[in-house]
Amino acid sequence: MSSPSRSGTTTLTARAVLFDMDGTLVDSTSIVEQVWTTFAARYGLDIGEILRSSHGVQAMDTVRRFAPAGSDIQALAAELGRMELAETRGIVPVPGAPKLLASLPPDAVALVTSASRDLAGVRMAAAGIGVPAVSVTSEDVMRGKPHPEGYLRAASLLGVAPADAVVFEDAPAGIAAGIAAGVRTVAVGPNAGELPDGVLHIPDYSGVAVTTHVTGAGLRTLSFTF
Template identity: 70%
Template structure:
C-alpha cells in the first residue's frame, strides 16, 4: 500500500502548517524521549566517573542513548570487570526513580495510537524500562525491544528493524521518535523517518523533524485494506 510522500525536513515557522506524517507504525525510544530521567542518569555516570577519575562530561557526551555496557566497556580502566560494573550501575539506576516524569503529551499520544502499531525500542534492559515507564505513569507498549533483545545496541539499527518486523511494517512506513544522537543514527540507518524530541539531536536532514515535546502532536488512525493501520501524525 502506497502512502503520501513525507515532506522534507523542517522546523516550521509559526506561520507554516505543521508537518503531517502518514505511517503504519510508530516507534519510541524511552529515556529523554518518553521519560525524563536525566537527573538519575547523570548522577549514576557522575559516580562512575569520580570512582575511576574519568572525564564526566565526555562520558555524558557519548553515553546518552547507548547501552550502559557499551559505555562501561569504552571508559572503564584496563582490567576492570565490565559485567560486574555494568550490573552495579544497572542496580543503581533501578533503585532511583525520584524525579522520573513523562514528557508533556506523551501519555495522551500513547493512548491515542493503536496498541498493535507501536513499540518501545530502548537501550535499557526490560527491568529498568518497566521501572521507568511505571514511575512516569506510562503504559508499557505490548511490543518492546530492550537491551537483552539485540546483539548490537544503538547506533546500530538492529533494534529499530526488529521492532518494525514485529509490527509487520516496512521501514519506509515507520516513524521513530528519538532524542539522542546514537538513537537518531540508528533510526536513520534503519531507513525510518525520524522525529527528534528536544534539542540534543544536532542538525536535521531530509526525513527528519523536531518537536519540543508531544503537547501539540495530534493523531488519527484508521484500519486500512490490509488489516493494519494508517496513522496520520500532525506535528
C-alpha cells in the first residue's frame, strides 16, 4: 500500500520488485532509434509513429504491425535483433539504478523485459548492471506487454502475490501490463505518457531510498521512499 511519509514524500512497501529494462534500468534510446529508423527508411514508413508505438513492446509485435504485406516477419525481426546485439555505444544506466539495485536483496528482484535474453544480457552488461537471477524475457512469454503475463510470471517465480510487489516501468505498454497484473506500478522517466490514476511518476532513481525490514516472524519487506 501507499502511505504519506514526511512532507512531500510517498512510501511504498512491498516484498518484491519487478523492473523493466530499456528506459527503466538502461538508457538505450540512441540504439533503439537507430534500428527503427533503418527499418522505417527501408519501407518508407513514419518513424515517429513507429517510435511512439514500439516503446516497451516486443520487436516482433512492432514488425508485425508495420511491415508491408507479404514480408517475412520472422526474418525481419531477427535482422533487427542482430543489429541491436551488435551495437552498445551510448548505453548507460538510468541515474540511480545501480545504487538502488545494489541496495535490494537479490532474491527479491526480477527483470521483466520485452527484449530477448541475449539482448538483455548485452545491454545490462554495457550499462554495468548485473542481470537479476530471476529474469523474464521475450522467450519466456506467449504474450508480450501490454499483456500482464510477464509480470505475473515474475511475481510467481519470486514467490509473492502480485499485490505484494511493485513494478518500475517507463513506457505506456509496460505500465498497462503492470496494472493489469495487479501490481502497484511506478512510472520512470519522460516516456510514460498520460498516467492512470494512482501511478506514481519519478524522473529517475536519484531521489529513491529503500529500507529492508524483517519482522519477528521472519517476513521481509522493502520500504521505498520517493
